[in-house]
Every structure is written in structure tokens, then in C-alpha cells.
Amino acid sequence: xxxxxxxxxxxxxxxxxxxxxxxxxxxxxxxxxxxxxxxxxxxxxxxxxxxxxxxxxxxxxxxxxxxxxxxxxxxxxxxxxxxxxxxxxxxxxxxxxxxxxxxxxxxxxxxxxxxxxxxxxxxxxxxxxxxxxxxxxxxxxxxxxxxxxxxxxxxxxxxxxxxxxxxxxxxxxxxxxxxxxxxxxxxxxxxxxxxxxxxxxxxxxxxxxxxxxxxxxxxxxxxxxxxxxxxxxxxxxxxxxxxxxxxxxxxxxxxxxxxxxxxxxxxxxxxxxxxxxxxxxxxxxxxxxxxxxxxxxxxxxxxxxxxxxxxxxxxxxxxxxxxxxxxxxxxxxxx
Amino acid sequence: xxxxxxxxxxxxxxxxxxxxxxxxxxxxxxxxxxxxxxxxxxxxxxxxxxxxxxxxxxxxxxxxxxxxxxxxxxxxxxxxxxxxxxxxxxxxxxxxxxxxxxxxxxxxxxxxxxxxxxxx
Amino acid sequence: xxxxxxxxxxxxxxxxxxxxxxxxxxxxxxxxxxxxxxxxxxxxxxxxxxxxxxxxxxxxxxxxxxxxxxxxxxxxxxxxxxxxxxxxxxxxxxxxxxxxxxxxxxxxxxxxxxxxxxxxxxxxxxxxxxxxxxxxxxxxxxxxxxxxxxxxxxxxxxxxxxxxxxxxxxxxxxxxxxxxxxxxxxxxxxxxxxxxxxxxxxxxxxxxxxxxxxxxxxxxxxxxxxxxxxxxxxxxxxxxxxxxxxxxxxxxxxxxxxxxxxxxxxxxxxxxxxxxxxxxxxxxxxxxxxxxxxxxxxxxxxxxxxxxxxxxxxxxxxxxxxxxxxxxxxxxxxxxxxxxxxxxxxxxxxxxxxxxxxxxxxxxxxxxxxxxxxxxxxxxxxxxxxxxxxxxxxxxxxxxxxxxxxxxxxxxxxxxxxxxxxxxxxxxxxxxxxxxxxxxxxxxxxxxxxxxxxxxxxxxxxxxxxxxxxxxxxxxxxxxxxxxxxxxxxxxx
Numbered sequence: 001x002x003x004x005x006x007x008x009x010x011x012x013x014x015x016x017x018x019x020x021x022x023x024x025x026x027x028x029x030x031x032x033x034x035x036x037x038x039x040x041x042x043x044x045x046x047x048x049x050x051x052x053x054x055x056x057x058x059x060x061x062x063x064x065x066x067x068x069x070x071x072x073x074x075x076x077x078x079x080x081x082x083x084x085x086x087x088x089x090x091x092x093x094x095x096x097x098x099x100x101x102x103x104x105x106x107x108x109x110x111x112x113x114x115x116x117x118x119x120x121x122x123x124x125x126x127x128x129x130x131x132x133x134x135x136x137x138x139x140x141x142x143x144x145x146x147x148x149x150x151x152x153x154x155x156x157x158x159x160x161x162x163x164x165x166x167x168x169x170x171x172x173x174x175x176x177x178x179x180x181x182x183x184x185x186x187x188x189x190x191x192x193x194x195x196x197x198x199x200x201x202x203x204x205x206x207x208x209x210x211x212x213x214x215x216x217x218x219x220x221x222x223x224x225x226x227x228x229x230x231x232x233x234x235x236x237x238x239x240x241x242x243x244x245x246x247x248x249x250x251x252x253x254x255x256x257x258x259x260x261x262x263x264x265x266x267x268x269x270x271x272x273x274x275x276x277x278x279x280x281x282x283x284x285x286x287x288x289x290x291x292x293x294x295x296x297x298x299x300x301x302x303x304x305x306x307x308x309x310x311x312x313x314x315x316x317x318x319x320x321x322x323x324x325x326x327x328x329x330x331x332x333x334x335x
Numbered sequence: 336x337x338x339x340x341x342x343x344x345x346x347x348x349x350x351x352x353x354x355x356x357x358x359x360x361x362x363x364x365x366x367x368x369x370x371x372x373x374x375x376x377x378x379x380x381x382x383x384x385x386x387x388x389x390x391x392x393x394x395x396x397x398x399x400x401x402x403x404x405x406x407x408x409x410x411x412x413x414x415x416x417x418x419x420x421x422x423x424x425x426x427x428x429x430x431x432x433x434x435x436x437x438x439x440x441x442x443x444x445x446x447x448x449x450x451x452x453x454x455x
Numbered sequence: 456x457x458x459x460x461x462x463x464x465x466x467x468x469x470x471x472x473x474x475x476x477x478x479x480x481x482x483x484x485x486x487x488x489x490x491x492x493x494x495x496x497x498x499x500x501x502x503x504x505x506x507x508x509x510x511x512x513x514x515x516x517x518x519x520x521x522x523x524x525x526x527x528x529x530x531x532x533x534x535x536x537x538x539x540x541x542x543x544x545x546x547x548x549x550x551x552x553x554x555x556x557x558x559x560x561x562x563x564x565x566x567x568x569x570x571x572x573x574x575x576x577x578x579x580x581x582x583x584x585x586x587x588x589x590x591x592x593x594x595x596x597x598x599x600x601x602x603x604x605x606x607x608x609x610x611x612x613x614x615x616x617x618x619x620x621x622x623x624x625x626x627x628x629x630x631x632x633x634x635x636x637x638x639x640x641x642x643x644x645x646x647x648x649x650x651x652x653x654x655x656x657x658x659x660x661x662x663x664x665x666x667x668x669x670x671x672x673x674x675x676x677x678x679x680x681x682x683x684x685x686x687x688x689x690x691x692x693x694x695x696x697x698x699x700x701x702x703x704x705x706x707x708x709x710x711x712x713x714x715x716x717x718x719x720x721x722x723x724x725x726x727x728x729x730x731x732x733x734x735x736x737x738x739x740x741x742x743x744x745x746x747x748x749x750x751x752x753x754x755x756x757x758x759x760x761x762x763x764x765x766x767x768x769x770x771x772x773x774x775x776x777x778x779x780x781x782x783x784x785x786x787x788x789x790x791x792x793x794x795x796x797x798x799x800x801x802x803x804x805x806x807x808x809x810x811x812x813x814x815x816x817x818x819x820x821x822x823x824x825x826x827x828x829x830x831x832x833x834x835x836x837x838x839x840x841x842x843x844x845x846x847x848x849x850x851x852x853x854x855x856x857x858x859x860x861x862x863x864x865x866x867x868x869x870x871x872x873x874x875x876x877x878x879x880x881x882x883x884x885x886x887x888x889x890x891x892x893x894x895x896x897x898x899x900x901x902x903x904x905x906x907x908x909x910x911x912x913x914x915x916x917x918x919x920x921x922x923x924x925x926x927x928x929x930x931x932x933x934x935x936x937x938x939x940x941x942x943x944x945x946x947x948x
Contacts, residue, residue: 012345019352019372028364035368042375049386050393050403054411058378061419066371069419073364073426077433081362082440092358100351103633104344106665110640112339114388119653120404121387123643128523130402134395142393142405143412151409153516153525157580157592158413160469164573164596165420167476168603171566172427226394231416267473274470277462287462289518317416324423331430357622366622377629381636406645410588414632417595421625424602428618435611444615 004048011048014041028079029071036067052227053143056219060235065321068242072328137302139224147229148306152288156273159313166266166320173327205247212240220314224303230310234317242325250329259326262319269316273309280305342383350376361442363429367422374418381407381414457505461514461527464498464537465583467491468544468576475569481561484568485552491572492544495579499541503534507938513585521585522646528585531942532789535935536582536712539793543704543800543918544575550914551697554807558609558695567607571701574600578709587635587721588645590713594631594677598624601706604698605690613693620686623676627683630673637666638721650721658730667727670717678710680774681744684767691766692759696807699759700914703766704800708792711773715785718777719943728780737778742872745771749879753886758806758816761883762799765842768876769795775869776857783860785940786933790856793932794849794922798841801918805834808911812904821887823896827904830912832891834919839884841922844877848926852933 015038022034039062046055111118120126133145147155216237223229245253277287285292290305353376356369385407393405429439436444471491475484506512511530515521529537551571559567577597581590602624606617639645641662642653657663672683679687691703718727728734748768755761773795776788808831809824810816825832841850854873861870925932 008342015349016345016352019349022368022372023352023356028362028368031365031368035371038372039375042379045379046382049382050390051382051385051408051411052392052394054378054382054408054415057412057415058375061415062371062375066419066422069423069426070364070368073429076430077364077439081360081365082443084359084361088361089355089359092355095358096351096355099354100347102665102668103347103350106637106662107340107343107347109661109663110340110343110637113342113383114386114390115339116387118384119641119643120384120407120639121643125406125522125643126404129405130393130395140395142395142402143408146405146409147412149517150519150524151588154409154413154589154592156469157589157596158416160472160573160576160596161417161420161592161599163473164570164599164603165423167566167569168424168599168606169427171563171570171603172424172431172606174563174566227392231412263479264477267476270473271470271477274466274473277466278470281459281462286514286518287459287466287516291518327427328430354626357626363618370622370625373626374629377633377636380633384636384640407639410645413588413592417592417628420599421595421621424599425618425621425625428602428606428614428621431606432611432614432618435614441615441619448612448615 007048008045011041011045015045026081026083028081029074032067032070032074035070036063039063039066053141053229053232056227056232057235060232060239064239065235065324068239069324069328072325076328076331136299137306138299139303139306141224141226143227144223144229144306144310148309149288149290149302152305152309155309155313156277156288159270159273159316162316162320163266163270166316166323169324169327170263173331202247205243209240209244212243213237216240220310221307223310224306230313231317234314235321237314237318238321238325241322245325245329250326254326257322259323262323262326265315265319266323267316269312269314269319272312272315276305276308276312343380346376346379346383349379361440363432363439363441364426366441367425367429370425371418371422374414378411378414381411457501458512458514460498460502460505461512461529461583462516464495464502464541465576465579467494467498468572468579472569472572472576475565475572479565481564481568484565485548488551488568488572489545489548492541492548492575495541495575496538496545499534499537502529503531503538503935506531506534511942522644522649525589526585526646526648527583528648529583531935531938532715532940533582533712535789535939536709536792537579539796540578540582540705540709541575543701543796544571546800546804546914546917547571547697547701549910549917550700550804550807553908553911554696554811557811558697559607563607567604570600570603571698573597574604574701578705581709581713585647586645587638587647587650587717590716591628591632591635594628594713597706597709598628598677601698601702604702605694607698608693608695610693612689616686616689616693620690623683623686627673627676630669630676632673634666634669634671634673637662637669641666647716647721651723654721655723655725658726663722663726664731667722667731667733670722671714671733674710674714674717675740678707678714678770678774679767680740680770681747681767682740684744684748684770687767688760688763691763691803692757696803696810699803699807700800700918703762703803704796704918707766707770708773708796711770711777711788711792715777715788715943719945724780724944734778734780737774738866738869741771741774741778742869743771744768744774745876746872746879749876749883752883753879755883756818758809758818758821758887759803761818761887762802762806765880765883766795766799768880769799769842771876772854772857772873775873776860779860779864779866781860781864782937782940782944782946783856783863785943786936787853787856787860789936789939790853790932793936794841794853794925797918797922797925798838798848798850801834801915801922802838802842804911804915804918805831805838808907808915809835811911812907818887818890821891822894824891827896828907831907831915834915835891836888837919837923839887841926843880843884846926847923849922849929849932850926852926852929856933856936
């Protein structure tokens with residue numbers, strides 16, 4: 001038993017308590033906050049299990065962005081739920097217990113946790129990714145190599161998923177309705193400009209903003225060497241602007257980054273990513289084969305390809321996250 | 336068995352709580368919260384597959400020789416992003432359902448539809 | 456060029472979606488969607504003919520040889536589904552503009568076409584890939600875009616239907632993810648061929664058994680296999696007509712294909728149908744589906760809802776065919792996948808025209824349709840006969856093949872159920888025809904009825920017509936289905 005086990009136990013206890021708490025509370029506001037806490041705690045577990053990139057993303061996306069969206073929805077709807085009747089809870093409990101039971105059954109034949117001789121560690125993939133990627137791609141962060149190159153096609157798909165969500169939300173919540181004269185004055189859900197006497201908040205957030213955006217850029221371009229990449233950077237960039245919108249009001253944020261610009265940026269990122277794929281095709285390689293980007297130095301081609309696709313990811317994610325926030329925040333109009 | 340498998344079991348327990356919340360609650364927002372818990376539990380299951388005793392994060396450096404497996408990390412990065420995309424779309428639907436029905440409760444909305452159908 | 460076709464037929468619709476959004480014009484978006492689906496259809500046809508003559512095609516994305524990168528593998532089985540899905544996409548493209556103009560807010564139309572492109576991308580990606588995790592990614596692309604496509608239905612019920620589909624679909628997708636994770640835990644790989652090679656040594660492993668269970672349940676949700684069908688009827692009935700045509704013809708079929716690929720291409724028939732009692736389970740579930748779906752369809756009072764419940768039943772036939780796990784059973788399943796896609800797509804197209812002309816699809820409103828819109832009525836009749844399985848329709852060809860396969864497997868109880876559910880289909884189709892033909896129209900009606908727009912009629916007749924041609928001249932389709940089944944079973948020459 002080393003110290004890590006105790007940290008594990010503490011974290012798992014917090015997780016279980018949070019999960020039970022959010023299942024039991026009927027205050028949806030509390031449940032949303034607990035769900036953010038749940039994500040943040042699970043990010044700590046991911047750090048302990050060496051998945052720093054995942055932890056980073058889970059903290060930014062799960063604890064940050066998702067919670068913002070939940071709160072935005074709660075501001076537009078109501079925050080208390082009904083009591084769950086037994087006719088719903090009993091079958092649900094049976095299904096949950098059965099599913100859990102099957103998984104426990106499955107786990108009895110799973111390889112021991114963290115052992116060195118598991119099929120996952122023994123597979124030739126391990127050696128290829130951990131040893132050969134340095135010569136093939138030359139990026140120290142192997143997660144970035146695998147994400148953007150070996151399995152770059154999955155990541156293209158993932159960027160498309162973000163793009164899909166953004167245009168779906170735009171379709172559902174965007175301002176498509178023709179304005180009528182009888183419409184009440186726009187009432188915005190979340191970000192009213194905070195009152196003038198909150199000067200500390202305004203000054204502090206104004207001071208922080210450049211650093212948040214700078215950090216996002218660092219995460220974007222340093223993803224080759226440390227944890228980070230387009231996804232994390234995109235979410236951080238967007239959250240910086242969301243902070244701005246919360247403190248200075250939605251109109252100020254819209255003046256800084258207009259919804260029309262976002263509507264161009266979301267598809268632009270996907271186009272950059274897919275465009276790299278088509279460029280490699282035209283250069284005579286396979287789809288997303290970055291080696292052909294530099295005829296003389298394949299590793300440099302890989303660097304270039306990864307840089308470009310991460311840029312595409314960063315642009316789409318930043319714009320999509322901000323667009324989601326705008327869509328929810330602006331949905332007071334016309335109600 | 337316990338020392339080598341408790342990681343999986345905790346994830347399974349969390350997964351069960353999440354699944355229970357999704358299935359039992361009729362409030363649409365609560366369902367999505369449950370869905371999040373359910374998915375995070377699956378992420379934990381995956382990440383635990385990559386861990387190796389004495390390993391470190393898979394960022395190659397001369398100071399280390401043992402690294403955890405990067406592949407589960409890559410897969411879960413994708414899955415996290417898919418999760419937030421689904422949540423965002425689900426919440427947009429919740430907002431629209433609330434506008435159309437005046438409630439965020441699935442059962443109440445279904446009852447409203449049934450009443451409407453009976454009236455016509 | 457042919458070497459790059461496997462990726463191009465997915466990447467072109469993928470590229471089309473952001474272009475639709477950038478151009479922000481409904482007309483341009485329609486052209487892009489049309490071109491993308493025609494390109495995908497053309498590529499799929501070329502791929503199918505290449506596979507038929509030269510055998511399976513392999514494509515390593517990023518030039519990383521599998522299992523290190525993601526590979527696309529096209530054989531007779533997925534070429535069959537690729538042609539079907541992209542062909543339906545072309546029909547939808549022809550059908551869509553007038554239908555969408557009538558149902559969707561003009562400012563959102565370009566986004567709607569982008570969603571159609573994305574849905575097509577997702578479905579084609581699931582079918583073409585040779586990597587288990589890649590299936591999950593494209594499954595989510597197609598699912599997210601389907602939720603959005605359905606939610607834009609005219610009535611508020613569409614929102615609720617889309618939400619319920621989203622929750623069920625996400626649970627299904629996550630179950631698939633768990634299943635893939637468990638298989639990964641015991642093998643360390645995600646490439647389908649690599650998995651298939653490593654798994655036989657592990658038969659009996661509990662983790663692997665659970666993996667089969669999770670993948671099967673997850674895909675059964677996506678395919679709306681009874682009793683996990685609850686999301687389907689209202690989702691397809693409330694969706695805008697164009698989305699109804701596309702999704703009803705492709706969505707569940709692709710999920711069934713994915714199950715076939717997992718069962719035969721990854722886990723192996725020896726495990727799924729030999730070691731585990733999946734065959735019996737699937738036959739029971741499929742039989743229940745065809746009886747329950749058809750029976751409930753008889754009690755619906757809306758044309759689209761009848762069609763949607765009928766889909767629940769028709770999926771049962773496909774499931775029974777694949778549950779036999781024999782050459783005949785699988786070819787019958789493939790035949791019914793294509794026959795049902797064409798027939799149900801054609802019928803949803805007809806229902807969309809009815810909705811446009813009458814403003815509703817309630818069954819009582821159909822009264823007098825045979826006189827006010829004879830062409831629509833005839834399409835409805837021909838499609839309905841296909842659902843029942845009357846000779847000279849595609850529905851007959853596939854049902855005949857299914858019954859033959861069942862006879863060979865001595866499954867007499869299932870044959871009785873097939874006949875019973877065909878009788879039930881006669882009842883629900885008969886109700887539609889009875890109202891439309893014999894009942895007098897309300898006196899005030901049909902003065903202001905708009906005529907059928909030509910492109911919509913073209914798409915409707917295209918789908919119904921192809922299903923009839925396939926019914927009369929069945930040899931090419933049967934040959935393709937047989938080759939597809941042989942490819943899955945690994946008995947292809």
C-alpha cells in the first residue's frame with residue numbers, strides 16, 4: 001500500500017458521495033454543480049492514472065463547459081424536479097443492477113489493474129507508439145502523435161461531431177424566427193452586465209483575460225511537448241470569452257466576437273482539417289498521410305500536418321463552444 | 336483480486352448510479368446529468384486499462400522509461416468531446432421542450448400531448 | 456483513383472457539410488448535398504463492381520498500416536450497404552427541396568442540408584470502416600445529426616421524440632463503447648481484422664462474453680430491435696418528411712449491418728452463434744418484433760405512425776434472418792435490408808406528399824385520396840403490397856428467401872409467425888387502402904389541394920419503381936445479397 005492508494009480511496013469516496021448526492025437531490029441547480037464536481041474529481045483520478053491530456057480535457061469540458069451549459073439551461077427553465085414515482089424507479093434500479101452485475105462479471109476476467117503483462121501493454125501497438133513514434137513523427141507527447149496522426153481520422157470525426165452539435169444547436173436555438181413588432185424587449189438569460197459597483201470583479205477579470213487567452217495559445221501550440229492540443233485550447237479560449245460575456249454582458253462579448261464570425265469559424269476548422277486530408281491526396285499520398293507534405297523530410301511533414309490539423313480543431317472547438325454559449329444565453333429573445 | 340480490480344468496480348458502481356438516474360428520472364435535465372455520470376464512469380474504465388505500474392504520462396523524456404499506454408487516452412479524449420456535444424444538443428432540446436410545453440418533465444409533456452390528442 | 460475511393464465516398468459528404476454552412480444559401484446547400492450524395496453513390500457503385508471482380512479493397516488512412524492506424528476495408532457485404540445508403544441519399548436529395556420548403560423555416564434550410572450531409576457521412580463511415588472504435592465515432596456523427604433532423608419536425612412532439620431518441624441513442628452508443636473497451640482490454644487492439652485474429656483464443660473469457668452482450672444491446676437500441684424500439688415510432692413519424700425518407704430507409708439498417716460486422720467480422724460466428732446462445736435469443740426477439748410491430752401498427756390512426764410501427768415489425772424479419780447465421784439466412788437478411796429500405800423509403804416519400812397535399816397524415820383525412828390524387832394512391836398501394844410481401848414485389852423476394860432459409864433450419868414456429876405478421880400487414884395496409892379508396896371525401900375538401908411537385912413524385916416513383924423492378928427481376932439483387940452473405944461468413948471465393 002503506497003500513498004497513491006490512499007489518495008485513490010479519498011477521491012473515489014468523493015466521487016461516490018457526489019454521484020449519490022446528485023442522484024438524490026431534487027434541486028437541479030445543486031445537481032448540475034455536483035456533476036461539475038464529479039467531472040473535476042474524475043479528472044484528478046485521470047491524473048493519477050497518467051492520463052494528463054484526458055484529465056485536462058475532462059476538467060475543461062466536463063467540469064467547465066458542460067456546467068456552463070447546464071446553468072444556461074436552468075436559467076431558461078426551472079430548477080426543481082418532481083419526486084420520482086416507484087413505477088419508474090424500480091425498473092430503473094433493476095436495469096442498473098443488471099448492467100452493473102454484467103460488468104462485475106466481466107471484470108473478473110479482466111487483467112489486473114496496472115500490471116505490465118496485460119494484453120494492452122503486450123500488443124505491438126505499445127512499442128510502435130511509445131518507441132517508434134519518436135523517429136516516425138518526432139513529437140514527445142505520444143498522445144498527440146496518436147491523436148493527430150496514427151488515429152488522425154478518428155480526430156477528424158471528433159471535430160465533425162463538435163461541428164454537428166454546433167449547427168444542430170444553431171438550428172434549434174438560433175434566431176431564425178422573423179421578428180414581430182409586438183415582441184417584448186429582449187430579455188437575456190444569463191449575462192446581464194454586472195452592476196458598476198462590482199468594480200473588483202470587472203478589474204480582476206479584465207486583468208485575467210489576456211493571460212487566459214495567452215494560456216490557450218500556449219496549450220494550442222505546445223501540445224506536441226506537453227499535455228494539450230486543439231481541443232483543450234479551444235475550450236480554454238472559449239471560456240475566457242465566456243468570462244468576458246458574464247462580467248461585461250453578452251452584447252459586449254458579441255461586439256468582440258460576432259456570432260456571424262463564429263458561424264464562419266466553425267466550418268472553417270473542419271475545412272482546414274479535411275483540407276489537409278485532401279491536400280495529402282493531391283500530393284500523391286493516402287488521406288491524412290502527412291509524410292507527403294514535405295517531400296524531403298517526412299518527420300517535418302508530420303509536424304506540419306499535426307500543426308495544421310490541431311489548428312483546425314482549435315478553431316472549430318473555440319467557435320463551437322462560444323456559439324453554444326451565445327445560443328443558450330441569447331434565448332431570452334422573443335419569449 | 337480486490338487490490339487488483341477495485342478500480343474497475345468503483346467505475347462500475349458509478350456507472351450504475353448514472354444509469355439509474357437516466358432511467359428513473361422523468362426530468363429531462365436530470366436525465367442528461369445522469370448521462371454525464373454514466374459516460375464519465377465508462378471513461379474511467381477505459382483509462383484504467385492504460386495504466387502501468389511505475390509508469391508515467393506518455394510524454395517521451397530521457398528521464399523515464401516506463402509510460403502508461405497512450406491509446407486509451409486518445410480514445411477517451413474523443414469520447415469526452417462526443418459527450419459534451421451530445422449534452423449540448425440535449426440541453427438545446429430541453430430549452431425548446433420547455434418553450435413548447437412549459438415543463439422540463441418528460442412525463443408531464445407526454446400527458447399534455449395525450450390530452451391534446453383526445454381533444455381533437 | 457479507384458484506390459482512394461473507399462475514403463473519398465465518406466470524405467466528400469464530410470467536406471460538403473462545412474461548405475453548406477459557409478455558403479449560407481439554401482439553394483447552394485441543396486446543390487452541394489446533391490453533388491455529395493451523387494458522388495458517394497457513384498463511388499459506391501464503382502467500389503461494388505471493383506469488389507465483385509477483384510475482391511476486397513483495403514485502405515490505410517494516413518498510410519499507417521493496420522493495426523497501427525485506421526483502415527477501411529470494403530468487401531461485398533459493406534459495398535452492398537454503401538450502394539443502398541448512398542442511393543437513398545440521392546433519392547432524398549431529389550425529394551428534399553420542395554418538402555423542406557414546406558416544412559422548415561427558410562433561414563434554417565442550409566443548416567438542414569448540412570445535417571443531411573453529416574448524417575450521410577456518419578452512416579457511410581460506419582459501414583466502410585475496419586476499425587472498431589472508428590465505428591463509434593461515426594455512429595455518433597450519424598446519431599447527433601439524426602436527432603437534429605428529427606427535432607425540426609413541425610409539431611412540438613418532434614422535440615420530445617428527438618430528446619427521447621437522444622437519451623436512448625446515447626445509452627446505446629455508450630453500450631457499444633463499453634463493449635469495444637472490454638474487447639480492447641483482453642486483446643489490446645481495435646482493428647477489426649486484428650481483433651478477429653486474437654479473439655478465438657479467448658472464447659469463454661467472461662470479459663469477452665460481456666463485450667458481445669454490450670455491443671449487441673447497444674446496436675439493438677440503435678436498430679430499434681424490439682423491445683428496445685420505443686424511440687423509433689414517434690421519431691420517424693414526427694420527423695420532417697425528407698428526414699423521414701432518409702432515416703427510415705437507412706438508419707436502422709446501418710445499425711444492423713454494424714451488428715453483422717461485429718458478430719461475423721470481429722467476435723466470430725463461432726463465438727456469437729456457437730459458444731453463446733445468441734441464435735435462439737435473436738430468433739425469439741425477431742419473432743416478437745415482427746408480431747408486435749405489425750399488431751401495434753394496426754391500431755395507429757396516422758399514416759406515418761403506421762409506417763413507423765410497421766418498420767419495427769419489418770426489422771424483425773431482418774433480425775430473424777441474421778439470427779439463423781447461415782448463408783441462406785444472411786442473404787435473406789441482406790435482401791430484406793434492401794427491399795425494406797426501398798419500400799419504406801418510397802412509402803415515407805408518399806406520406807410526405809400526402810402531408811404536403813392534405814396538410815395532415817391522419818388516416819381519416821385520406822378519404823377520397825384515390826380520386827383526388829390517383830398517382831399518390833397507386834404508389835401507396837404498390838408500397839403497401841410490398842410490405843405485405845405480395846408476389847412481384849421486392850418484399851416477396853426477401854420474404855420468400857427468408858421462409859426458405861427458415862425451412863432449411865426447421866424453424867416452423869418462426870415461419871408461422873412470419874405468415875401471421877404478413878396477415879397483420881394486410882390488415883394495416885388494408886385500412887389505409889380502404890379509407891383512401893372507398894370512403895367518401897368530406898364535401899368541402901380537395902378544392903384547394905396543391906398538386907404533387909414533380910421532383911417529389913420523381914423520388915417517390917424512383918424508390919417504389921426500383922422496389923418493383925427488384926421484385927420482378929430479382930436475380931441481380933439476389934446475387935449481390937448472396938455475395939454479401941458469403942463475404943461475412945468468410946466463404947467468398
